[in-house]
Amino acid sequence: xxxxxxxxxxxxxxxxxxxxxxxxxxxxxxxxxxxxxxxxxxxxxxxxxxxxxxxxxxxxxxxxxxxxxxxxxxxxxxxxxxxxxxxxxxxxxxxxxxxxxxxxxxxxxxxxxxxxxxxxxxxxxxxxxxxxxxxxxxxxxxxxxxxxxxxxxxxxxxxxxxxxxxxxxxxxxxxxxxxxxxxxxxxxxxxxxxxxxxxxxxxxxxxxxxxxxxxxxxxxxxxxxxxxxxxxxxxxxxxxxxxxxxxxxxxxxxxxxxxxxxxxxxxxxxxxxxxxxxxxxxxxxxxxxxxxxxxxxxxxxxxxxxxxxx
Amino acid sequence: xxxxxxxxxxxxxxxxxxxxxxxxxxxxxxxxxxxxxxxxxxxxxxxxxxxxxxxxxxxxxxxxxxxxxxxxxxxxxxxxxxxxxxxxxxxxxxxxxxxxxxxxxxxxxxxxxxxxxxxxxxxxxxxxxxxxxxxxxxxxxxxxxxxxxxxxxxxxxxxxxxxxxxxxxxxxxxxxxxxxxxxxxxxxxxxxxxxxxxxxxxxxxxxxxxxxxxxxxxxxxxxxxxxxxxxxxxxxxxxxxxxxxxxxxxxxxxxxxxxxxxxxxxxxxxxxxxxxxxxxxxxxxxxxxxxxxxxxxxxxxx
Numbered sequence: 384x385x386x387x388x389x390x391x392x393x394x395x396x397x398x399x400x401x402x403x404x405x406x407x408x409x410x411x412x413x414x415x416x417x418x419x420x421x422x423x424x425x426x427x428x429x430x431x432x433x434x435x436x437x438x439x440x441x442x443x444x445x446x447x448x449x450x451x452x453x454x455x456x457x458x459x460x461x462x463x464x465x466x467x468x469x470x471x472x473x474x475x476x477x478x479x480x481x482x483x484x485x486x487x488x489x490x491x492x493x494x495x496x497x498x499x500x501x502x503x504x505x506x507x508x509x510x511x512x513x514x515x516x517x518x519x520x521x522x523x524x525x526x527x528x529x530x531x532x533x534x535x536x537x538x539x540x541x542x543x544x545x546x547x548x549x550x551x552x553x554x555x556x557x558x559x560x561x562x563x564x565x566x567x568x569x570x571x572x573x574x575x576x577x578x579x580x581x582x583x584x585x586x587x588x589x590x591x592x593x594x595x596x597x598x599x600x601x602x603x604x605x606x607x608x609x610x611x612x613x614x615x616x617x618x619x620x621x622x623x624x625x626x627x628x629x630x631x632x633x634x635x636x637x638x639x640x641x642x643x644x645x646x647x648x649x650x651x652x653x654x655x656x657x658x659x660x661x662x663x664x665x666x667x668x669x670x671x672x673x674x675x676x677x678x679x680x681x682x683x684x685x686x687x688x689x690x691x692x693x
Numbered sequence: 694x695x696x697x698x699x700x701x702x703x704x705x706x707x708x709x710x711x712x713x714x715x716x717x718x719x720x721x722x723x724x725x726x727x728x729x730x731x732x733x734x735x736x737x738x739x740x741x742x743x744x745x746x747x748x749x750x751x752x753x754x755x756x757x758x759x760x761x762x763x764x765x766x767x768x769x770x771x772x773x774x775x776x777x778x779x780x781x782x783x784x785x786x787x788x789x790x791x792x793x794x795x796x797x798x799x800x801x802x803x804x805x806x807x808x809x810x811x812x813x814x815x816x817x818x819x820x821x822x823x824x825x826x827x828x829x830x831x832x833x834x835x836x837x838x839x840x841x842x843x844x845x846x847x848x849x850x851x852x853x854x855x856x857x858x859x860x861x862x863x864x865x866x867x868x869x870x871x872x873x874x875x876x877x878x879x880x881x882x883x884x885x886x887x888x889x890x891x892x893x894x895x896x897x898x899x900x901x902x903x904x905x906x907x908x909x910x911x912x913x914x915x916x917x918x919x920x921x922x923x924x925x926x927x928x929x930x931x932x933x934x935x936x937x938x939x940x941x942x943x944x945x946x947x948x949x950x951x952x953x954x955x956x957x958x959x960x961x962x963x964x965x966x967x968x969x970x971x972x973x974x975x976x977x978x979x980x981x982x983x984x985x986x987x988x989x990x991x992x993x994x995x
Contacts, residue, residue: 397993426991430990430991433816433817433990434816434990435813435816435989435990435991436991436993455711455819455821456819458817458818458819458820459818459819461817462817463813463814463817465810465813465814465817467810468809468810469809469810469811469813469814470809470810470811470814471805471806471809471811472805472808472809473725473805474721474725478721482717482721483814483815483818485709485714485717486714486717486815486818486820487818487819487820488708488709488711488714488819489704489706489708489709490706490707490708490709493704493706497704500702504700504701516809530814532701534704534818535702535703535704535705537703540817562700562701563701566700566701568701568702568703569703
């Protein structure tokens with residue numbers, strides 16, 4: 384089984400400036416987030432994977448196809464929603480999406496059918512015969528998504544899909560992306576500088592900083608691990624007895640000051656058991672936090688590292 | 694009303710041949726052009742001259758039509774000869790019409806895609822930059838073909854049919870001149886129109902520049918000729934270069950004419966044939982270089 388995206392010492396230069404520096408990673412997730420501050424190289428990475436920029440060294444593979452030697456094949460697997468406005472202003476929405484599907488190789492009648500479907504799917508069914516130039520920003524974003532999925536790609540590149548959207552439109556876009564992800568028919572690469580977008584949609588995250596990989600984490604594993612990590616604040620009773628009882632349940636504990644306890648629960652143990660033991664020991668659990676190393680924490684740690692590498 | 698599924702589903706059906714996908718571009722372009730009334734009228738009007746030529750050929754060979762006009766057949770032949778000048782004039786007029794057409798249509802082919810970043814949509818598909826350029830060029834090439842060599846060869850065929858196989862055999866060079874001469878002009882015009890369209894995003898300016906390249910450059914060439922007392926200024930005169938090539942294509946080394954309409958070569962100012970070909974090749978390479986710089990999926994900011 385090939386990784387979805389494999390970066391193999393990928394380096395991209397624009398003149399003397401090195402934009403992507405020897406990137407190495409194997410991304411296997413269903414939905415991969417690409418995070419980083421502005422200028423980190425997110426869009427350059429996507430453009431390089433699409434063959435718009437030539438790597439100066441190394442290469443990358445998408446579902447096993449090399450971007451250097453099999454660029455056409457790579458592009459036949461990919462759907463791309465660009466960051467900026469991208470449309471043919473004189474065409475109606477459905478006309479443009481149909482043309483793009485035909486350019487991807489779909490026969491005319493299939494392209495027409497799928498263009499309509501894609502427009503209904505992204506919620507633009509009623510305006511599909513209007514010239515794209517007259518669409519609002521949110522509509523244009525949705526139309527870009529429609530043209531990216533109309534030909535049924537295996538990998539979908541979304542470059543800042545919620546850019547410029549108001550909160551309801553953003554929510555709708557995120558829902559669409561989640562729906563596409565959950566169907567399981569394709570892989571997603573979502574580039575964004577908005578942590579929430581990535582957190583909501585992705586199971587793996589690659590964080591770029593100054594053209595380097597600053598962090599790579601599996602959000603799903605992080606979430607699983609975080610679910611077992613607790614921080615308690617207790618009052619009354621004998622805290623020592625309570626701690627002993629908790630350890631007997633298989634928890635790892637670390638007592639702190641003023642009745643605070645950090646603990647990692649074993650698999651299968653319900654939090655309710657802690658409350659039951661506390662009640663038996665006359666200990667009040669005043670507060671229980673699931674200490675979570677959120678994506679924000681991971682991102683901030685990555686940004687603090689001096690050379691962009693954790 | 695059709696009911697469409699509001700869900701995403703992968704595509705598992707058949708795909709078209711990859712070599713044929715560039716033809717999608719002219720098909721959509723023609724659909725769009727068809728809605729422009731002025732262009733449709735202009736395009737239809739451009740067939741008036743070939744129709745007149747076809748009529749002349751027909752009347753010349755139709756004794757009853759000539760007698761109705763009160764003209765002897767030999768007299769009609771002396772009045773208008775169906776020879777190299779006839780076909781070169783036909784090609785000359787039609788080529789001027791093609792220049793106008795390229796100026797109207799050409800600027801709208803690439804510049805809107807660049808202005809609205811649509812190139813990233815085209816090139817994110819299994820569709821190369823070369824295919825994009827060929828697709829856009831074919832819009833102009835198909836229309837200009839219908840205006841130049843297609844009516845030219847039809848007139849040649851009509852004359853051959855009426856005059857006999859011997860005439861066709863003796864004058865095959867006229868047919869090849871019409872065909873290849875048209876293609877030289879079509880390729881130069883199409884490349885120039887696309888290159889200007891890629892660099893000048895404002896359509897009226899790009900259209901104006903098309904004429905500018907022909908008229909201003911030829912005036913500049915003329916100025917060089919006068920000031921330097923040379924003929925090499927004609928290297929800037931595209932219509933002169935085309936004229937030199939046409940005369941050679943129509944007549945070979947036995948030249949009796951000096952080009953046609955807009956493409957006339959002044960006596961004594963004629964450039965050597967190889968320099969005309971070379972200058973046209975350089976112009977084509979410059980246009981290709983301009984297109985190569987601009988037709989990209991993503992702009993590189995160095």
